[in-house]
Amino acid sequence: MNNLNWYFPKTIKEATDLITKEKVLFHAGGTALLPRNLDKINGFINLSDLPLHYFKKENDTVEFGSMNTYANIVSKIYEIDSENILLKSLQTSADTPLRNRITIGGSIAFAPPWSDIIGALIVLDAKILLSGENNGDFPIEKFLQNPKLKQNSLVTGIKFNLSNWKSFSYRNIRTKKDMPAFHIVAMLKIENEIIQDSKIIITGTVNRFDKIIEVENYLKNRKIDDIEFSQIEKLVDVKFTGKRFSDPEYSQKLVGIELGRGIKKLVRNL
């Protein structure tokens, strides 16, 4: 048994003041905290009373408070944009009871390699809203690349623009409950049967996430009928580490095949 101190701040300021205490962590949904070694922690700052359960939409910009669960996000986005890549990425993530508990704030702050939210937020050019020592809006990529931004700071929300680009999401899992070996997200801007632009991200790689620029360049300004899907497979060059249930070489081969399949389905409306 560990004697943990529990703090229940009512304001964001109270919460960010508390995080300066030694060895305390923010507690959102808590699912990522449970497996941790609690011997090294003095306490938790419970965020459930903070006004971070909100959802706002202004024109094409949507903003979610960081205490929204995956389930909340899926149901709210479904009402406004049923083709949204974040919706596609999260609606099959984990399982129903976990989606009712995992918060976007916890997911972003923890951002494990198997995260299903990171790729979608990158292709959406999402901004992470922070309060505390680092106050402001930060592009998701900058946030992920600079861990110091998390220092004494609280993720209070995410913001992104809705898009009419076509999208797909693919999680590589053996059973539905698996954490994915990798996750592909892609968004394509298609006009007059020509791919004007694309954004492709693979998460779960050695680099945590990789932009697949070679495929993006190959697709740019290419007519749909001129795409050689087998070519896409050859252009994907990402590395994986050995995971518990997946072989890096196999994942490396499979990721290209799945990306080609996904793009094929997308452009052919299959």
Add this chain to the structure above:
Amino acid sequence: MKGTFIINGQSKTMDFNSDERLVISLRNNGYTEVKNGCLEGECGACMILLDDMPVHSCQIFTASVQNKNITTIKGIGDLHLPHIIQESFVEAGAVQCGFCSPGFIIATYALLKKNPNPTENEIKQAIDGNLCRCTGYVKIIDAIKNASKLIQKERVHS
């Protein structure tokens, strides 16, 4: 620690350790209908409704949900006054050892409250956090379909 919770509509004060999981606190305080299965959020035996949402109680620190509404299977129906869903599970033969049944029934209750006429895919998604090691899932899905029909019929009559 000491904290107050609303369990099956009644205010209840429980003693618990600061790092304790909700499934343990509930069982230590007499709510043994909440089953302790894997403690990893995999099996769904410990499923409860937290503010009407199905969650794994083994994946929650007790301290974090003080003053929240918790519903266990007994808050839905019991031996003397079973819920339609519970009766449907018995009638369909969807219960064998019964260890997973509270979790499945909680998941079904949450689904049918939100969506009284689910498709088979929606049913499968709603029970994706529950595992059964005895019957398989065919009879469980039959039970949920039957409960859905009975609930809709009841609504028409009322």
